[in-house]
Amino acid sequence: MAKNKTTRDLVSKLHVQHAQDERNDSTDTGSFPVVRRKPNLRANGKLTRLMTSILIVVLCALLGFGYAIQLNNKSSTYETMSEEELTRLISETSTQVQNLQQRKAELTGQLNSLKAAANKQQEAERIAKENEETSGILSGRLPATGKGVVITISEGSKDRIDASTMFQLLEELRNAGVEVMELNDVRIITSSYVFDTKTGLDCDGTKIHAPYTLKAIGDPQNLQNAVNIAGGVGSRLKVKFGAQVNVTPSDSVDISQTRDVGQYKYAKTVE
Amino acid sequence: MAAVLGLIIGVIIGIFVKPDIPIMLQPYLPIMVVAALDALLGAARSYFERSFSDKVFVISFISNVLTATLLVLLGNQLGVGSQLQTAVIVVLGIRIFSNVSAIRRFIFKG
Numbered sequence: 596m597a598k599n600k601t602t603r604d605l606v607s608k609l610h611v612q613h614a615q616d617e618r619n620d621s622t623d624t625g626s627f628p629v630v631r632r633k634p635n636l637r638a639n640g641k642l643t644r645l646m647t648s649i650l651i652v653v654l655c656a657l658l659g660f661g662y663a664i665q666l667n668n669k670s671s672t673y674e675t676m677s678e679e680e681l682t683r684l685i686s687e688t689s690t691q692v693q694n695l696q697q698r699k700a701e702l703t704g705q706l707n708s709l710k711a712a713a714n715k716q717q718e719a720e721r722i723a724k725e726n727e728e729t730s731g732i733l734s735g736r737l738p739a740t741g742k743g744v745v746i747t748i749s750e751g752s753k754d755r756i757d758a759s760t761m762f763q764l765l766e767e768l769r770n771a772g773v774e775v776m777e778l779n780d781v782r783i784i785t786s787s788y789v790f791d792t793k794t795g796l797d798c799d800g801t802k803i804h805a806p807y808t809l810k811a812i813g814d815p816q817n818l819q820n821a822v823n824i825a826g827g828v829g830s831r832l833k834v835k836f837g838a839q840v841n842v843t844p845s846d847s848v849d850i851s852q853t854r855d856v857g858q859y860k861y862a863k864t865v866e
Numbered sequence: 867m868a869a870v871l872g873l874i875i876g877v878i879i880g881i882f883v884k885p886d887i888p889i890m891l892q893p894y895l896p897i898m899v900v901a902a903l904d905a906l907l908g909a910a911r912s913y914f915e916r917s918f919s920d921k922v923f924v925i926s927f928i929s930n931v932l933t934a935t936l937l938v939l940l941g942n943q944l945g946v947g948s949q950l951q952t953a954v955i956v957v958l959g960i961r962i963f964s965n966v967s968a969i970r971r972f973i974f975k976g
Contacts, residue, residue, distance in 0.1 A: 647920035651868045658906060
């Protein structure tokens with residue numbers, strides 16, 4: 596009995612399941628009517644079948660053709676646009692053009708200012724370099740070479756050469772336009788000094804003795820004249836001190852002695 | 867089988883030929899393609915439902931394309947071309963989705 600009952604239950608369960616499946620498998624979407632095939636009225640001839648499949652091929656080929664054309668047709672076609680669309684497009688484009696022009700003007704201005712700044716900086720660098728060279732030679736930081744004279748002065752036979760005469764010689768050369776000077780391996784600069792000691796002279800803290808060698812870069816003719824002029828410092832050296840003075844013009848006087856730049860303690864540049 | 871063959875042939879021809887479409891036809895071509903796609907999917911669904919008919923497919927294909935084109939043409943003449951185009955696309959899209967869902971149910975039923 597119990598067995599029978601379970602069988603009947605199983606059958607009814609299967610029925611219920613089947614009905615449920617039928618409902619679940621329904622393919623009606625409800626949105627649109629489904630066109631069912633009409634019952635075949637006449638026998639399907641082979642020719643008709645061939646014709647319809649050719650027709651299907653042609654139609655699908657048309658569909659694929661249209662699809663491919665539309666894919667390739669990437670260039671936007673202004674001909675198909677309506678007037679409002681074209682107006683909107685043109686106003687958008689002109690706004691964009693204006694924006695771009697404004698941006699271009701800004702960037703051009705920036706570029707110009709940058710260029711001007713770069714030029715100015717270059718000019719400043721050039722001037723600074725020039726100044727550095729000039730002042731380097733003037734202040735004795737850099738070695739120098741050029742036309743000039745070499746003056747040798749032997750020890751005076753009558754008297755020791757004193758500092759004031761030596762200073763006068765230096766000043767005469769300066770008046771004659773000397774650019775760089777060196778006295779017995781001491782570079783003479785604007786702040787150089789000479790004074791007498793018991794045994795000789797002291798130039799910028801270095802003791803120097805006769806014979807003195809004075810190298811000077813400048814116009815050789817002018818320098819020669821400055822020393823040898825009648826009644827000048829050359830004749831004074833010869834007459835008063837009995838010294839031998841030789842002035843040798845040279846095309847390349849090398850002055851290799853340099854001086855470190857001293858730190859200025861009190862003087863400051865005016866800003 | 868014939869439909870797939872036709873599609874492949876059409877795409878290949880379209881890729882290699884690249885003809886100039888007349889300007890008059892240009893706004894209608896996309897709509898035509900979508901309408902034809904809808905007809906094709908409807909045919910696929912009826913094929914799965916075992917109620918496929920060649921005649922019905924051919925007629926629905928042509929009538930779909932013609933209806934969509936005429937509707938858009940009418941819209942262009944009335945000045946609501948783009949709106950009507952959108953409407954046609956939406957309706958065809960809904961149909962395509964429902965057809966695809968029916969086909970999916972057939973395929974995944976087992």
